[in-house]
Amino acid sequence: MIEWVKQLNKAFGPSFVWLICLIYFTQGFRSFVWTAVSYQLKDNLKLSPSASQFVSSIAFFPWSIKPLYGILSDCIPIKGRKRIPYLVIATLLSLVPWPMLGIDSNLRSSQWHLTVLLTVHNLGSAMADVVVDAMIAEAVRSERASFAGDLQSISWLSMAVGGIWGSLLGGYALTNLQIDKIFLLFSVLPAIQLLSCGLVGENSADSKVSHESANSSNSHPGNGNGNILDEDNILLKKSSASATRRKRSQKNSNKRASMRTKSLIPEKGSSLISSWFHSLKTATYSLLRAFRQPIIMRPMAWFFLAQITVPNLSTVMFYYQTEVLNLDASFLGTARVVGWLGLMLGTFTYNRYLKTMKLRKILLWAHVGLSLLTLLDVILVSRLNLAYGVSDKIMIVFGSALSDAVNQFKLMPFLILSGQLCPPGIEGTLFALFMSINNLGSTLGSFVGAGLASILNLSSGSFDNLSLGIAIQVLCTFIPIAFLFLIPKEATGISA
DSSP states (O other), X not given: OHHHHHHHHHHHOHHHHHHHHHHHHHHHHXXXXXXXXXXXXXXXXXXXXXXXXXXXXXXXXXXXXXXXXXXXXHHSOBTTBSSHHHHHHHHHHHHXXXXXXXXXXXXXXXXXXXXXXXXXXXXXXXXXXXXXXXXXXXXXXXXXXXXHHHHHHHHHHHHHXXXXXXXXXXXXHHHHSOHHHHHHHHTHHHHHHHHHGXXXXXXXXXXHHHHHHHHHHHHHXXXXXXXXXXXXXXXXXXXXXXXXXXXXXHHHHHHHHHHHHHHHHHHHHHHHHHHHHHHHHHHHHHHHHHHTSHHHHHHHHHHHHHHHTSOOOHHHHXXXXXXXXXXXXXXXXXXXXXXXXXXXXXXXXXXXXXXXSBHHHHHHHHHHHHHHHHHHHHHHHHTHHHHXXXXXXXXXXXXXXXHHHHHHHHXXXXXXXXXXXXXXXXXXXXXXXXXXXXXXXXXXXXXHHHHHHHHTTOBTTBOTTHHHHHHHHHHHTTGGGGXXXXXXXXXXXXXX
């Protein structure tokens, strides 16, 4: 492990590897603060499950427009740089909301202000995610391409470690600290990330042009000085009247040169804006043209449908677990840690045993497995588990681990198929679009879940229809199976 990290440090530089690991660790560690946000919405703002899920869905919407950040950073450099300036902006956006929420109780107590600040934070996190992915893609080109898998692996490992520690410490912090202190504590990580951005250098996109311009301008003063020396020798021989005429002529020529320079400035600015607009237009058209191809659109349509057709009732279950089952924050944090471990187990199992299986078959059994695991929630809500001597905590811990593992069987084909379908030249932006489609589907699925909870009158202290809601969720899990014909028939984890 240590030798592996040393090799990466040697290939990319320790500052770059540190920044990548820190960003992904912070992404995973967000579970530390989002546990506190869930309790803030539930206990302090007294929101119903549907209202709380609505706020969360709005706050996570910036993850659904990730290609926009990629196109902006690709086409509009800031001071000649395309990555670090945008990463600084993203880090600031993800940092600023937490000190504000930690210091000002009025902001924490307002649903509107809290929603806006959480959305700003997710905007920064999503933008940082896109920028760092682009930095990784650029770093592994040419002679360092052999390290691509290693860099991706250490990124995912950092996020998993961050998720595990965030879940563990988040539950402990809620038991021992006030929510405002948790918000302030979390702001330390984005602050360190902001400082770390200054450790990584980036070549200017127009450094060559600037270098040539510098050489050109350095040569001009030398010529000018030579002319001055010649003129001094001549002036010694000329009359004062001739010198006066020469000075007057030089002043007039300088004025004309100054006027010409000023007149060129708007043209340069206009040309720069026109170049940016042309780049944005070209990138957008290329993206849309690629996405409209049936081989790309059909699989993405399936993954989108698989998200929106299954209502997400996770917030309702959180309310039920804390109010009816009286589970504390530290246990729920532990359950999330088990979920992260299940995710890692699912990734290992997929890579070890399922890569050669047809994707249609994997997705079919993944949805069947998810429907069976959702039935565990029915058993939990109906209290049948107690009749067989199975405690609520065991049901939740094993249900969380197995659900995350099976969900990974569904996510891995999505990632693999997305990578295989991306045409050369716009891989990064198109992959970001694929992930955005998945995120948008998840957000809309949360809206559907919030709507279902509202229709069934599921609210704090009122869970009479929760079993019915979960039963509807189980039935909806089978809907995407009917559309598996959208997935390429022969596609596997190795080839599409």
